[in-house]
Amino acid sequence: MAYFRKIFTLCFLAGLASSLQDRGQNLRSCLEAALQTDTARVRFSSDPEYAIRNLNPFNLNLQYNASAVVYPNSTEEIVDIVSCAGKYGRKVQARGGGRDFINRCLGGADDAIVVDMVNFDKREIDKETGVAVFGSGLLLKDVARFLHENGGRYFPHGASPTVGIGGHIMVGGMGYSSRKNGLSIDAVREIEVVLADGTVTQASRSKDPDLFWAMRGAGASFGIATQYTFQTMPEPATVLSYVFNFTSNDPAVLKKAVKAYHKIVQDPNLSRNMGGTTRLSRNSFLFDGAFFGTEEEFNSMRLESRLPNTTSTIITANLSWIDYSEDVFSHAGKTNSPAHFYTQDMGVSRHNVPSDASLDAWLDYIFSADSDSATWSFQFDLTGGKTNELDSDATAFPHRDSIYFMTAYASSNGETSDKTIKFINEAVLRLQGNKPDEYLSYVGVASLAHGKNAQKRYWGTNLPRLEKIKAQVDPDDIFSTPQYVKPASL
Structure with a gap:
């Protein structure tokens, strides 16, 4: 036998x-x-x-x-x-x-x-209405340049030149001008989508509105977008670029700068014309961004008096939108290469702003714990303003009450070690005051740290509706990764 x-x-x-x-x-x-x-x-x-x-x-x-x-x-x-x-x-x-x-x-x-989608590079604009159509294979830099060259138009979007417009819209589309003009998805009027059953639809507020809702913030779970229609607006008339740099080997100096920034971003009267990012690393804290107004309006915020003494400060006024964008693209392009790295993030709103005790616990930890020789940074992206005018269920993007997003990042020369991963996870947990369930995460900064809770972290209370729509348009979960929306029946 x-x-x-x-x-x-x-x-x-x-x-x-x-x-x-x-x-x-x-x-x-x-x-x-x-x-x-x-x-x-x-x-x-x-x-x-x-x-x-x-x-x-x-x-x-x-x-x-x-x-x-x-x-x-x-x-x-x-x-x-x-x-x-x-x-x-x-x-x-x-x-x-x-x-x-x-x-x-x-x-x-x-x-x-x-x-x-590299071959989907359609780009056209009606110069009378400002309505533009872009193929989903275009990069942000392609879109910005085309709109500038064809009537000086724009819509709010991110600052990374190699990010594709397709993926950017799928997750929301945040950028320096979002506090003033909203998210990229807020400018979208129609999306051409290929569905799992082979149907091709032009989703909008009037046609397939549920799908249109889902595509703006969770789109990759529902189909393949081939092109987007946007309502563009005139470019910002003037841009002021600012850089506040703190460089020191003394953690106390950097901690003081971080806490000062944290107070600034909580200011309910902070001008909507201000967009910015900060990056904290082992020896520096960099606070930079754009102000979409005059130098006098910028100075009225008195930022320098609200910050500790800087190592250097650079203010450049009266820039054109395209010149500012090209400068940002040139600097961002240097950090867009493949690497061994690990990330975590958290969205912060006014009801869950980290306490002083949480800030202290986080700062004390990152400047003393062993990251296993990894290069680490913590980036804070300023949000709020116009993006907060809509309700959290206006689109699939749920973060309509956020004031900033924090991204923790660690890179290594070879495969990122368990010790480095633990360093990042423990750091974020301390910033959250050991209450991770109180914070959502941005799907555009995906992390394996979320495990089986990823969908709840990304879409919060919008998840049940997303799951129902998924069951209708993709019941077999063809458009799938472990972190995408799953059909309600699964």
């Missing part, structure tokens, strides 16, 4: 291997047919230099191996690609700029089909 069981097992395994090989070959044939047999636009994990040329993970700690990366030219090709994925049991993930902190743009797990 043992002999026959062994023969049966060997035959079964051989049959299984053959079946898997056949499925792989059939998937290849299906995808090649979807792309008009243009084999240069579909690459598979078995192809030479696939990882280097086609995967390009942003976080080098997470080496997910997608089954294939495809480069469609049309919405119709995406429909066929999604059909292939469903037929052969694969998940699908669109990729724009590819700048995702946990590589969800590669599926967040092995064996996904990655749809690279």
Whole structure:
């Protein structure tokens, strides 16, 4: 009997291997047919230099191996690609700029089909109405330059040049001008979406309003956006750039600067014209950003008198919007390279501002604990203003009461160690006053730290509605990573 069981097992395994090989070959044939047999636009994990040329993970700690990366030219090709994925049991993930902190743009797990949107580069504008249409494969820098060159228009968006407009809209779209003019999603009027069943819809407030609601803040869970329609506005008339720099080997100096900043951002009368970011590292605290008004208006906030003595201060007034944007893009581009890193974040509103005791516990910890030689930083992005005018359920983006987001970041020369990960997690926990459940997180700064609670952290009280919409438009969870919205039935 043992002999026959062994023969049966060997035959079964051989049959299984053959079946898997056949499925792989059939998937290849299906995808090649979807792309008009243009084999240069579909690459598979078995192809030479696939990882280097086609995967390009942003976080080098997470080496997910997608089954294939495809480069469609049309919405119709995406429909066929999604059909292939469903037929052969694969998940699908669109990729724009590819700048995702946990590589969800590669599926967040092995064996996904990655749809690279690089060829979706449509850009047009009606100069009379200011309505603009952009393909979801464009980068933020492409959008900013096109709008400037075609009527001096703009809409609020982020400052990282290599971020794709597609992914930016999916998560909300915050930027320096958001306090003045809102989020990117607040300027969106229509989204063309390919759904799991092959339907192509033009989602808006009047057509498929539930889908339109979900796409603005949680979009990657529901379909592939191929293009966006925006209502643009005139560029800011003038921009003032400011930099307050504190450099010291004495933690006490940096702690004092952090606490002063923390008081400033809680000021309910802080001008909406002000947008900014701060970065705390081991030897420096940098507070910089943009003010969308005159130098006199900026000076009226008396920021310098509310901060400790700086190492250096640079104020540059009367900049054009495009000159300021290009300067920001040039500096941000230097930090957008793939690396081994780990992140965590938290959104802070007026009802859960860290106490002085929490600030002290956090600051004391980061300047004394062992980060295992990692380079660390804590970034605070100022929000509020115009973004707070809408209710938390106006779109899928739930953070309408936030005043800032904090991102903790640690990078290492090789794979990020458990000690470094613990350092970041413990630091954030101290800033939260050991009450992590009181804080939401921004889906645009994804972290593996959230585990099974990721969806609740990202979408809060909007999650039940998102799960119901997911069950309607993608019940089989085709557009999926471990941290995306799941259908209500699952």
